[in-house]
Structures are given as structure tokens and as C-alpha cells.
């Protein structure tokens with residue numbers, strides 16, 4: 001993997017590609033504070049945890065929590081040097097399948113699973129109105 005190119009990608013263009021649906025907005029809002037150690041680990045690869053390529057949410061439950069069965073992150077370069085691991089109870093592997101990335105450069109897609117977060121995006125929308 002190419003950490004320098006990956007970091008550049010997250011600094012410059014990954015933010016524009018982040019989905020703006022409620023599920024993804026909730027993920028972006030909550031992920032770093034809920035999984036600080038995972039955020040640090042991804043950062044060593046140049047990945048910004050708040051800029052997922054894809055999230056796979058279930059529905060929020062009645063107690064105000066939501067599970068994402070996975071989330072995906074683009075990493076530039078080839079997958080040599082990357083090894084599957086578990087960080088803070090979360091598995092980090094290479095995605096078997098993912099949507100088209102549209103990237104011309106060599107890259108691969110990480111899959112992080114599972115993620116449990118608070119569901120706070122609705123409250124936030126009401127407050128801001």
C-alpha cells in the first residue's frame with residue numbers, strides 16, 4: 001500500500017465522495033469518538049475514518065443505536081504490506097466486493113466490520129431547524 005498517496009487522496013478528494021444519506025451522515029458524525037483506536041490505526045495507513053467509501057447500515061433500533069454490518073475504505077497502492085487484523089473488536093480485512101471506485105490508480109478496498117454506533121442524526125436535524 002502507498003500511505004503517502006492514500007493520505008493525499010483522503011486530504012484532497014475522498015471527502016467529496018462521501019455519501020450524504022442519513023446513515024452515512026450518522027456514521028461520519030459518530031465514528032471517531034466511538035472508535036478512537038480504530039481511527040488511529042486507519043490513520044497509520046493514511047485513511048481518514050470520517051471519509052468512508054461505503055457503509056452498510058441496518059435500521060436504528062428503539063434504544064437509539066445502529067449497527068453497520070460493514071464499512072469500506074479505499075487504500076491506494078497494492079495490498080502488499082496489509083494484513084487482516086482486529087482492532088478494538090472490529091475486523092479489518094480486504095473487501096470481497098464493493099461498488100466501482102472510479103479510480104484509475106492502483107488501489108484496494110478495506111472492509112471494517114462490524115460497527116455499533118449511537119443513532120443521533122435525527123436529533124441533530126431537529127436542533128438545527
Ligand SMILES: [Zn+2]
Pocket residue numbers: 019020021022023024025055
Ligand atoms: Zn449513505
